[in-house]
Amino acid sequence: MSKTAVYPGSFDPITNGHIDIINRGLRIFDKIIIAVGYNPTKEALFTVDERVEMIREIVVDNKRLEVESYEGLLVDYLINVNANVILRGLRAMSDFEYEFQLALMNRRLDRKIETVFLMTGSKWFYCNSRIIKEAASFGGSVRGMVPDDILHKLKERFPKLRENCGRKRRRSP
Numbered sequence: 001m002s003k004t005a006v007y008p009g010s011f012d013p014i015t016n017g018h019i020d021i022i023n024r025g026l027r028i029f030d031k032i033i034i035a036v037g038y039n040p041t042k043e044a045l046f047t048v049d050e051r052v053e054m055i056r057e058i059v060v061d062n063k064r065l066e067v068e069s070y071e072g073l074l075v076d077y078l079i080n081v082n083a084n085v086i087l088r089g090l091r092a093m094s095d096f097e098y099e100f101q102l103a104l105m106n107r108r109l110d111r112k113i114e115t116v117f118l119m120t121g122s123k124w125f126y127c128n129s130r131i132i133k134e135a136a137s138f139g140g141s142v143r144g145m146v147p148d149d150i151l152h153k154l155k156e157r158f159p160k161l162r163e164n165c166g167r168k169r170r171r172s173p
């Protein structure tokens, strides 16, 4: 029996931290549905449709990945797509409390649904869409933190965005 997980999130925009969770999730699940949620509490840079389109362009070659948007209760969406596993990533303590509450709430809403957490890769510990947007809006390079296609989209929104990290080489004393 093939096992499907739903990886829900804002993905505004998708980062290399998200991609790491997806790639590792594919070692556990046969199929992952990346589900871009409408979140009225978060001010978004890209519309949900733009985010779905951007992620589709990145994962197009992988037949085990699907990208969709959803609105409303996540557990209802899972029932619609015939899945019972939610995949989430965990970074720091700050993620933990929210993720813990969310997982318990979803389980309360539907006992058959389980949330599986993957710990962030150490490289992506600080990789977060909000910080990336903040840095990019002030022109700071975010190369290496997002896929190149996303870098181009960010550059369209933030023309001042630098292409490379502006770290200067240290001169010898």
Ligand code: ADP
Pocket: 008, 009, 010, 011, 012, 015, 016, 017, 018, 021, 039, 087, 088, 089, 090, 091, 095, 119, 120, 121, 124, 125, 126, 127, 128, 129
């Ligand atoms: P949300 O709107 O729920 O915060 P996000 O788009 O920020 O959704 O993230 C979706 C999921 O991916 C969440 O479980 C989040 O913790 C996880 N995630 C985001 N960035 C990383 C990262 N760098 N490493 C591991 N997990 C991450």
